[in-house]
Amino acid sequence: MLCSPDQHLQIGAILFPDMDQFDFTGPFEVLSRLPNSTFHVLGKDRSPVRDMKGLILTPEKTLAEAPQLDVLVVPGGPGQVQMMEDETVLSFIRQQSTGTKIVFSVCTGALIVAATRLLRGVKATTHWASFQFLEPLGIIPVDERVVVDGKFVSAAGVSSGIDGALRVASLLRGDSVAQEIQLYMQYAPEPPFNSGSPQSAPLHVLALAQKTGSELTKARAANIERLVADWQNGG
Amino acid sequence: MLCSPDQHLQIGAILFPDMDQFDFTGPFEVLSRLPNSTFHVLGKDRSPVRDMKGLILTPEKTLAEAPQLDVLVVPGGPGQVQMMEDETVLSFIRQQSTGTKIVFSVCTGALIVAATRLLRGVKATTHWASFQFLEPLGIIPVDERVVVDGKFVSAAGVSSGIDGALRVASLLRGDSVAQEIQLYMQYAPEPPFNSGSPQSAPLHVLALAQKTGSELTKARAANIERLVADWQNGG
Numbered sequence: 001m002l003c004s005p006d007q008h009l010q011i012g013a014i015l016f017p018d019m020d021q022f023d024f025t026g027p028f029e030v031l032s033r034l035p036n037s038t039f040h041v042l043g044k045d046r047s048p049v050r051d052m053k054g055l056i057l058t059p060e061k062t063l064a065e066a067p068q069l070d071v072l073v074v075p076g077g078p079g080q081v082q083m084m085e086d087e088t089v090l091s092f093i094r095q096q097s098t099g100t101k102i103v104f105s106v107c108t109g110a111l112i113v114a115a116t117r118l119l120r121g122v123k124a125t126t127h128w129a130s131f132q133f134l135e136p137l138g139i140i141p142v143d144e145r146v147v148v149d150g151k152f153v154s155a156a157g158v159s160s161g162i163d164g165a166l167r168v169a170s171l172l173r174g175d176s177v178a179q180e181i182q183l184y185m186q187y188a189p190e191p192p193f194n195s196g197s198p199q200s201a202p203l204h205v206l207a208l209a210q211k212t213g214s215e216l217t218k219a220r221a222a223n224i225e226r227l228v229a230d231w232q233n234g235g
Numbered sequence: 236m237l238c239s240p241d242q243h244l245q246i247g248a249i250l251f252p253d254m255d256q257f258d259f260t261g262p263f264e265v266l267s268r269l270p271n272s273t274f275h276v277l278g279k280d281r282s283p284v285r286d287m288k289g290l291i292l293t294p295e296k297t298l299a300e301a302p303q304l305d306v307l308v309v310p311g312g313p314g315q316v317q318m319m320e321d322e323t324v325l326s327f328i329r330q331q332s333t334g335t336k337i338v339f340s341v342c343t344g345a346l347i348v349a350a351t352r353l354l355r356g357v358k359a360t361t362h363w364a365s366f367q368f369l370e371p372l373g374i375i376p377v378d379e380r381v382v383v384d385g386k387f388v389s390a391a392g393v394s395s396g397i398d399g400a401l402r403v404a405s406l407l408r409g410d411s412v413a414q415e416i417q418l419y420m421q422y423a424p425e426p427p428f429n430s431g432s433p434q435s436a437p438l439h440v441l442a443l444a445q446k447t448g449s450e451l452t453k454a455r456a457a458n459i460e461r462l463v464a465d466w467q468n469g470g
Contacts, residue, residue, distance in 0.1 A: 022264040028256070029255075032288040039289070041290065055260075145423070159264075162394065183432070185393040196424070
């Protein structure tokens with residue numbers, strides 16, 4: 001997948017309301033630093049959107065204005081539920097994927113890509129709280145932080161987009177380029193707690209997080225059940 | 236420093252042109268999730284700014300409109316050079332610091348805070364490529380990822396803002412709250428390379444990164460030399 005340094009890379013990410021900004025800003029930090037590349041910040045239209053915690057993010061091109069991308073980044077967050085039913089977004093992903101080198105989902109962005117049916121039989125991961133939705137969507141679930149299966153790269157929850165983007169950087173431009181970006185970002189993480197996965201978090205913390213997310217998880221489940229039923233009815 | 240859960244926390248971050256967006260979006264991701272808190276996205280005015288790689292970020296309040304903050308986040312990036320000479324920004328930091336619980340600098344945001352002279356004799360850190368500037372600015376340099384000295388919390392380069400923000404979260408709201416945020420973010424990092432610090436990066440990668448940053452480092456050095464000379468002349 002390594003590209004000639006002379007080949008200009010077109011990279012793009014889709015912004016949408018109620019996304020998690022960090023699913024996007026992590027990959028932006030890494031991939032906007034690839035030599036000889038352009039990063040397109042895309043939206044259904046150019047109106048600013050608010051992320052799930054209110055941060056204003058502003059697309060600079062509509063989906064229709066995007067060139068054929070080499071890397072398409074699909075972030076997640078609660079707004080993913082609406083995106084899974086948005087034909088404009090799904091057609092855009094389908095269209096782009098025919099010519100793209102990498103479709104890179106972060107967090108529950110994997111569920112949006114899954115709604116296009118492009119991930120049937122593909123190995124992928126997503127945020128831990130949504131991991132159980134991969135199988136019903138026809139994906140082969142792999143409980144790793146970053147999964148690469150052909151042109152599909154998926155990262156687990158939120159901050160794993162950094163690790164995923166560094167993998168994408170190395171796939172396209174080689175290890176030294178990715179390592180220089182990592183050094184610039186001083187990405188030698190030292191989390192102050194060992195609480196970053198359901199396996200490592202203290203039990204009471206896991207219970208708190210599951211309670212906080214329970215309504216959203218229910219909404220996601222209902223949405224995915226409907227979608228899968230629709231597929232089974234030949235939809 | 237632990238606050239009563241009933242106490243509403245006012246958190247704010249300063250945006251400026253040519254900042255590094257990740258110095259801000261990392262801490263935003265963590266601190267916008269503190270229970271019973273408001274996160275204010277601040278700018279000199281409300282005009283959108285572009286980060287060093289072109290990402291549009293939009294302040295929602297001017298510095299003058301900000302309430303007394305409990306946590307003031309000061310990000311870095313190349314635009315820090317201008318901010319160190321911006322009296323509006325420096326007075327804002329000085330004023331806020333008299334009533335704030337925490338002044339939290341990320342990356343070269345430490346140099347902006349240093350320009351207020353609030354950090355004389357204080358232990359702090361910054362991005363590895365600017366570490367040598369701490370001492371001339373009267374700071375006690377500590378080569379750690381996150382340094383806490385009284386109300387001043389500093390994180391090293393870019394991505395260390397995540398670790399710093401989790402520390403701030405635990406200082407203000409306790410470990411369980413910070414751990415739940417860490418779990419939500421699935422922050423169990425697995426960098427694909429061991430290249431996140433000058434000590435660990437391959438030598439040729441370090442040389443590349445130093446070359447890439449050399450013009451900016453020179454500009455920073457000239458700026459700081461001028462400032463320190465000014466101080467010595469009683470400025």
